[in-house]
Amino acid sequence: MAKLEIKNLHVGIEGKEILKGVDLVVNSGEVHAIMGPNGTGKSTLASALMGHPKYEVTEGEAYLDGENLLDMEVDERARAGLFLAMQYPAEVPGVTNSDFMRQALKATSGKDVGLFEFALKYEKTVEELKMRPDLAHRYLNEGFSGGERKRNEILQLKVLKPKFAILDEIDSGLDVDALKIVGSNVSELVNDEFGCILITHYQRILDYIKPTNVHIMIDGKIVLSGGQELIEKIDQNGYEWVKEELGIEFVEGEE
Amino acid sequence: MKDIVIKNHQVQTKLPKDFLFENQKLIIPKNIHYENPIKITIEDDNNESLEIVVSENTSIKIILELASQETTPHHYNLMLTAQQNAQVKYLLVSELSSKKALVEHYFTAARDAKLDLIGGFVSDIIDAKMHVELKGEGAEVKMRAVAVSSDENKQNIDVLIIHQAPNTIGDMTNIGIANKKGKIVLNGVEKIEKGMKNANAFQTLKGVITSDQAIVEVNPILLIDEFDVKAGHGATIGKIEENQLYYLMSRGLTQTQAEKLIINGFLKPVIDEIDDEPLKERFIHLVNSRI
Numbered sequence: 347m348a349k350l351e352i353k354n355l356h357v358g359i360e361g362k363e364i365l366k367g368v369d370l371v372v373n374s375g376e377v378h379a380i381m382g383p384n385g386t387g388k389s390t391l392a393s394a395l396m397g398h399p400k401y402e403v404t405e406g407e408a409y410l411d412g413e414n415l416l417d418m419e420v421d422e423r424a425r426a427g428l429f430l431a432m433q434y435p436a437e438v439p440g441v442t443n444s445d446f447m448r449q450a451l452k453a454t455s456g457k458d459v460g461l462f463e464f465a466l467k468y469e470k471t472v473e474e475l476k477m478r479p480d481l482a483h484r485y486l487n488e489g490f491s492g493g494e495r496k497r498n499e500i501l502q503l504k505v506l507k508p509k510f511a512i513l514d515e516i517d518s519g520l521d522v523d524a525l526k527i528v529g530s531n532v533s534e535l536v537n538d539e540f541g542c543i544l545i546t547h548y549q550r551i552l553d554y555i556k557p558t559n560v561h562i563m564i565d566g567k568i569v570l571s572g573g574q575e576l577i578e579k580i581d582q583n584g585y586e587w588v589k590e591e592l593g594i595e596f597v598e599g600e601e
Numbered sequence: 602m603k604d605i606v607i608k609n610h611q612v613q614t615k616l617p618k619d620f621l622f623e624n625q626k627l628i629i630p631k632n633i634h635y636e637n638p639i640k641i642t643i644e645d646d647n648n649e650s651l652e653i654v655v656s657e658n659t660s661i662k663i664i665l666e667l668a669s670q671e672t673t674p675h676h677y678n679l680m681l682t683a684q685q686n687a688q689v690k691y692l693l694v695s696e697l698s699s700k701k702a703l704v705e706h707y708f709t710a711a712r713d714a715k716l717d718l719i720g721g722f723v724s725d726i727i728d729a730k731m732h733v734e735l736k737g738e739g740a741e742v743k744m745r746a747v748a749v750s751s752d753e754n755k756q757n758i759d760v761l762i763i764h765q766a767p768n769t770i771g772d773m774t775n776i777g778i779a780n781k782k783g784k785i786v787l788n789g790v791e792k793i794e795k796g797m798k799n800a801n802a803f804q805t806l807k808g809v810i811t812s813d814q815a816i817v818e819v820n821p822i823l824l825i826d827e828f829d830v831k832a833g834h835g836a837t838i839g840k841i842e843e844n845q846l847y848y849l850m851s852r853g854l855t856q857t858q859a860e861k862l863i864i865n866g867f868l869k870p871v872i873d874e875i876d877d878e879p880l881k882e883r884f885i886h887l888v889n890s891r892i
Contacts, residue, residue: 396851399843424853436848440866446849449862453853485866502852 347538348374348411348427348509355406357387357394364390366566367406372559374509374541379552379577382563383585383596388545389433391563392514396430397423410510425454427509431499431516437487443498444468444482447505454506471504476527492519500528504535511535512543517551529554549581562588565596602876603639607651613644625649631656631684638662638690638876643677644669650678660688664877667695667704672725675702683714685737690717692874693731696887697724704729712737712766719874722748722756723887732761735769744773747871750783750815751891757786764793764800772803778864779808779815780892790822791832798829808838809867811860811892864892 350372357365364387372378380388394401395408397420408415410426418426438446448464465482472481475497487495496516503511513532517525533555536542544555552574560576561568564585569592570576579587589595605620605627606613612622617639621628627641641663643649655661667677675697683689695704702724710716710733720731733742748756762771777785791802802825808817821834841863849859865872868888875881 398847419856420847420850421853421855421859424851430851432848432851436842436844438845438849438863438866440869441862446852446862449858450849450852450854453855453858506852 348541349409350428350510350541350543351407351409352391352395353407355391355394355408356404357390358402358404359390359400363404364566365394368563368566368568370543370561370568372510372541372543375536375538376558377536377542377544377555378559378561379544379546379557380561380563380568381546381549381577381580384547386563386596387566388547388563389514390566392430392512392543392545395423395512396420396428421453424508425456427454429503429506429508429511431496431503431511431513433514433518435487435495435499437485437490439485439488441486442483443486446486447502450502451505454508468505471501474504475501475531477501493521493524496520497524497528500531504531507535507540509539510541510543512545514545515547516544517546517548525551526554549577552577564588564594569594602637605639605641606644607641607649608644610649626652626654628654629656629659629661632658633661634659635661638664640664640666640877640880642666642668648676650680652680652682654682655684655687655689657684658686659684662690662692662876664692664694664875664880666880667693667697670698672698672700675699675704677702677704677706679704679706681706681708681716683708683710683716683740685711686713687711688715688717690874691719693718693720694875694880694884695720695722695724695727695729696883697727699724700726702727706731708733708742710735710737710740710742713739715740716742716744718742718744719871720744720746720758721871721875721884722746722758723884723891724754724756726753726755728757728759730759730761732759732763733771734763734765735771736765738766738768740766741770742772744771744775745871746773746775746787747778747868748776748785748787749778749780749868749888749891750785751780753782754891755784757788759788760790761788762791762802764791764797764802767796767798767800769797770801772801774805774807775819776807776867777809777817777819778811778867778892779817780811782812782814783891784816784818786818786820788820788822789834790820790824791834792824793827793830793832795826797827800827800830802830802832802834804834804836806834806836808836809864810838810840811864861889861892865889
């Protein structure tokens with residue numbers, strides 16, 4: 347059993363406040379979908395939790411199993427059990443996927459992994475995500491299509507087995523087949539030791555990964571939380587009804 | 602792979618078939634395609650000069666290793682000549698502990714000769730000149746030089762390509778990586794003389810610093826005295842890309858581990874060319890002890 351706790355989180359970028367007090371508790375075994383129009387701060391939440399240097403936390407707290415995440419460097423957060431599947435993962439020429447993943451696995455698990463054992467495990471995961479068999483020897487994300495990059499993020503997630511994963515718009519740019527593959531692979535991971543935050547503004551991915559909790563984020567705050575019934579409502583009516591129901595005003599902005 | 606060891610101006614090993622060595626000049630026979638590279642090691646010899654001639658129509662890969670633990674002044678005078686239509690892939694690895702080393706390396710390419718040159722510099726204090734003359738029409742050179750400095754290392758790398766014939770191509774990519782108090786100066790100069798129509802000159806210079814005290818200076822210079830040419834140059838200098846660091850660290854790697862991985866990736870195109878396993882391992886080890 348693991349717990350991720352976010353309390354009154356305020357985050358800014360270049361002096362502009364984006365998150366204006368986010369509260370969220372995620373336990374392992376749960377899948378929380380955070381939905382909302384573009385530009386409301388969903389991805390900011392993901393980047394700030396991982397510790398991206400551009401984002402500045404101005405107020406609030408975040409804990410992973412009682413440990414203060416905000417005091418940690420990016421790599422320490424990863425080793426504490428946090429994983430972020432990024433919207434735009436970087437390309438690193440000259441570094442093969444397998445060299446990188448083997449080193450990352452050693453760092454996060456604290457154990458040396460034999461080359462042979464690792465190769466077998468990696469190849470199996472490559473198959474499960476239906477990726478090219480030569481993936482291990484290709485350079486990290488270099489020349490990858492958008493879909494390959496996203497699948498590579500999920501592959502890394504499966505290899506590293508963190509306590510919590512944040513999937514930042516893992517569905518955007520994926521075709522339906524890839525969406526199914528990503529969805530079923532993530533769904534299979536959810537258990538007593540793993541929980542997940544799904545950030546999306548489409549409901550399509552939620553056909554394949556069933557969330558236990560759904561949150562609507564608008565203008566840097568979670569304004570409404572509930573279950574799957576919220577997805578249907580958004581599906582049919584967009585976000586306009588939220589304005590009326592809660593009496594809040596917002597303008598859809600650029601992400 | 603064939604090894605040739607030269608010490609005190611003498612070849613210490615058996616020469617490959619039909620190779621000639623006299624008056625510090627090594628002549629490689631013509632019209633032969635060599636499948637396997639040859640490695641030439643100049644051993645602890647601090648005042649050496651050597652000329653290598655690759656005869657007409659021959660294609661070969663040569664690895665030249667300059668290695669010495671001595672800290673006394675060193676001076677090497679080296680020359681590589683590619684005769685007509687010869688194709689030479691050439692790798693120079695310089696790991697000199699000298700506190701005052703001077704390496705002057707001249708290359709000439711005759712008509713239609715192709716030179717693919719790579720220089721790997723992990724020396725202490727060195728002035729290296731890599732001067733290429735494209736003498737014959739259709740001659741081409743691709744030059745990649747990499748220098749890695751740390752602590753008190755100071756490496757000056759001068760790369761010069763002169764187009765002395767029309768229809769010649771010169772392309773250089775020079776990379777300097779400096780850590781701690783390391784210093785690197787990369788000068789890339791390409792010169793197209795008057796009348797050398799349809800010559801192509803391209804330069805890319807990159808400097809990467811991994812500490813606040815490290816210095817990399819890059820000077821890309823094009824000197825062109827002819828209108829009908831294609832030329833371009835670019836230079837960048839900076840720290841390792843923040844996004845790449847963040848990405849690798851988000852998977853649990855420490856900043857140092859991430860930087861090492863990125864720099865090794867950067868150098869991979871050069872490292873991959875070192876066919877000699879022990880030399881390759883030593884080069885990787887040396888590079889990694891500096892970053």
